[in-house]
Amino acid sequence: MNRSIKFGFLLALLCMVYTAGGATAPGQEKTAATQWHAAQQFGVRGLGWEELAQTFTRLPAKAQGVVSEEVWRLGQNSAGLHVRFVSNSKSIKVKWSVRGNVSLNHMAATAVKGVDLYARSPQGWQWVGVGKPSGKKNEAEVVTNMAPGEREFLLYLPLYDGVDSVAIGVENGASISAAAPYEKKPIVFYGTSITQGACATRAGMAYPSIIGRCLNRETINLGFSGNGKMDPAMANLLAELDPALYVLDCLPNMKPEEVQPRTLEVVRLLKAKRPDTPILLVESITYAHVWIDQRVADVVQKKNQALRKAYEQLAAEGVKKLYYRNTKDLVNPNGEGTVDGIHLTDLGFTHLANALVKEIKTIDKKNKLK
Amino acid sequence: MNRSIKFGFLLALLCMVYTAGGATAPGQEKTAATQWHAAQQFGVRGLGWEELAQTFTRLPAKAQGVVSEEVWRLGQNSAGLHVRFVSNSKSIKVKWSVRGNVSLNHMAATAVKGVDLYARSPQGWQWVGVGKPSGKKNEAEVVTNMAPGEREFLLYLPLYDGVDSVAIGVENGASISAAAPYEKKPIVFYGTSITQGACATRAGMAYPSIIGRCLNRETINLGFSGNGKMDPAMANLLAELDPALYVLDCLPNMKPEEVQPRTLEVVRLLKAKRPDTPILLVESITYAHVWIDQRVADVVQKKNQALRKAYEQLAAEGVKKLYYRNTKDLVNPNGEGTVDGIHLTDLGFTHLANALVKEIKTIDKKNKLK
Known part of the structure; x- marks a missing residue:
């Protein structure tokens, strides 16, 4: 499955065109110690339709009016969507904004509207850290104090809210790139x-x-x-x-x-x-x-x-x-x-x-x- | 351990005295189909100190100013407190009010400020139903459609909030009484x-x-x-x-x-x-x-x-x-x-x-x- 990757590259290319004048790219805003990258650059996974690679939703536009209003609305939740990337940064931050700031009385906000990070270890995917939400706009240092070295990460998006934007922050100077695509069909x-x-x-x-x-x-x-x-x-x-x-x-x-x-x-x-x-x-x-x-x-x-x-x-x-x-x-x-x-x-x-x-x-x- | 039971009986006795005029007891308010009973009547368990049997808190008054302010404050949370009762009602309702209406971003409200019911089965305590909170004052039908027969229940109070009152609702005409005390020390x-x-x-x-x-x-x-x-x-x-x-x-x-x-x-x-x-x-x-x-x-x-x-x-x-x-x-x-x-x-x-x-x-x- 490399559809998402293809769209990621397309978006990265667009970013480069937009910033030809030398300004910071929208997906690559630099702060004091952190370099931010729009998650779409690395491909959004868990998507059924190619057109969705930039919107963090689960149903294609043509589904609106075809499926029920409720299904359409829930299709805007980012359940199952994830981003895989490779980085040698010793800490990973995430900035994300949610659309609804949804609250449920039987489910932790971390799952409703938080983000969740794993890394690949010799034993397979292993849990790394959670990004706890605080409101519509959120920023969290999900993991820090990591030993030097390149690792593959997997970041899950919120289950019961929609996401407007997601940016991954690595230390200035650290590498970050898309992970290899999944080898098999979903x-x-x-x-x-x-x-x-x-x-x-x-x-x-x-x-x-x-x-x-x-x-x-x-x-x-x-x-x-x-x-x-x-x-x-x-x-x-x-x-x-x-x-x-x-x-x-x-x-x-x-x-x-x-x-x-x-x-x-x-x-x-x-x-x-x-x-x-x-x-x-x-x-x-x-x-x-x-x-x-x-x-x-x-x-x-x-x-x-x-x-x-x-x-x-x-x-x-x-x-x-x-x-x-x-x-x-x-x-x-x-x-x-x-x-x-x-x-x-x-x-x-x-x-x-x-x-x-x-x-x-x-x-x-x-x-x-x- | 029958301290809680003793205090439960004392309270029940007090209720009877207060309602000698024939009015509905405060712990036994009748509505159309439900008969409500203050939980204290059945003894509050999970308590270290006898004086607490009516207050749903975890630390005795003398602890205030002796333990840190934070410990004292958290001692007002009802974590671990529970009520055991026996009833033949085919449904169980619970009314409870919490003091803080606390929200945490990494924990479901059901656990922060909800109630949780178990019943004794031949296999031991088995889960029955949860009371989802909606605000400071809450009411939930925790289980219904039960077959006729007497059962022992165990109701847990909120983990991260304080509780002002808890009432257990059974069908009009159904029996409800305190369960036998724990046989061993806590x-x-x-x-x-x-x-x-x-x-x-x-x-x-x-x-x-x-x-x-x-x-x-x-x-x-x-x-x-x-x-x-x-x-x-x-x-x-x-x-x-x-x-x-x-x-x-x-x-x-x-x-x-x-x-x-x-x-x-x-x-x-x-x-x-x-x-x-x-x-x-x-x-x-x-x-x-x-x-x-x-x-x-x-x-x-x-x-x-x-x-x-x-x-x-x-x-x-x-x-x-x-x-x-x-x-x-x-x-x-x-x-x-x-x-x-x-x-x-x-x-x-x-x-x-x-x-x-x-x-x-x-x-x-x-x-x-x-």
Whole structure:
């Protein structure tokens, strides 16, 4: 996947043209000890559509009016978007401004509107530091006191707010450049608030992002809080992408009676355009309070049974490369993985990501995902 | 431990006296479908001092001016306080008002100022529902649609705010009464923000509370954010209590040079008054960013070495029943257990609690903790 990189280079070129007179480039403003670089220079990852590389949003302009107003609005949140860069700076700062300065009463602001930094270590991606938000305009020294040497970094953008601008600050004189592009096609996740990342404590803990780090693959987060409803309009948009795998995880936002017909419609739409791309259907997680709330238990069970029926019908019709993950052990068996029964915490997301990584590895083994 | 219960009965008696004229008791206001009961009627647990049973705070009046202003202020937060009751209601509501309406940028409001409900199941305490806060005055239906039958519940109060009042609402006609008292002495935790519960997503996920549920013991949370400094004035207060075990987990708030002398002083003070009560010294957790921030790595190591020296000196002096937990594996080895390197998430707290439960069980085996 090097689309983002291409757009990054284009933008960098534009910056150079604009600053031919010798002034400081907008993406390269110098302060006393820090050199700031617009994040777009290094390519924005986790994007489905090329036109988005400069806007930090998740849906292309043509989706407006096609998807619901709520989906469009949530598409402006930067969930899953990230920037990868290489630097030898001994400290990394980030300046970012958010559009909504959103507050949620069941989710830490660090995840709602903060940034989250990882670096590549011999053990894989390892957490480095968080940028805590203070308002619309934010600046944070995310890590300092690093030993000399060049490292690859991965910076996640806010999960539940939109971002107007992001700049990465390195020490004056330090190098910074785009990381090598992902080698393989992305995995696309279409889902609910759980997919979008509610209620992680940091942007990097949304489950598609954990999976991305674990598999060292690009993941595209198309989770829309309360609005991941297996919408055929969304399916048409998803079919435009060319991912390694589609993961459909919409049940928590759907009514039981919607599950079977919409699953049939969405899978058929995707398979008509992308017959060779595997699809993974995921049952609703078993909410943490189903053991005591009889009504919720009943609803979750009905939805999962409906998804299973749709899967069996599609399999009977001969649909190939369609995979299924039932609810068993998707969430912590001790019931402690959520904040409110439904929305996963870092504890719950870690468990869910591990379960889906196992599933994706099995699909990869069968299909040699590119 | 039946001090809280005794005070609960006393208060219930007072309520009855006040309402001899036949009006609704202040703790038993009837609405259309819900019968409200002041939480104090059922005893407030997690308290060190008897006088506190009606105030939802953690430090006795005599501590004011003796401990630092910051410790006194944080002592007004209800971290670790909980109420246990038995009811056959099919739904449970909670009304609670907080004093500060505190907001933190790295912690969910549900944990800062929300309430958190568990129920006893054949597998032990199991999570039921959270009361999300909306402001100073809050009301939430925490669970509904429960099957008929009597259950024991455990309601945790906010971690980072003070509480003025808490009322438990059951369906009209449903029973509600105090649960049986804890059978054993409490475990007292003296520590930092990590002990107080930063940054859990729910009040029940502070590590002393997880340990309490796991061991089915009362735990007293004397964690003071930024101010758990092995203060001799606090040690004098702690020595007034008669717990099964003291856990001292203060290092993250201390300077390296303070660790050895203060540990010696605090342990000697406690042992002078409570020679038979075991003490567990806990090293600082290895912060998630020590792998990349050299300065932080150095500071944590210095503190832990100083604690080890103090422990060895005390052991050489013949101090009995003094136990030590080094930093190894206190936090998730993959570095994902914190929100900001220091403050644990539900993922980190689960890991830390498991490590300390193991330690406490070993101490229990040796000492038969009452």
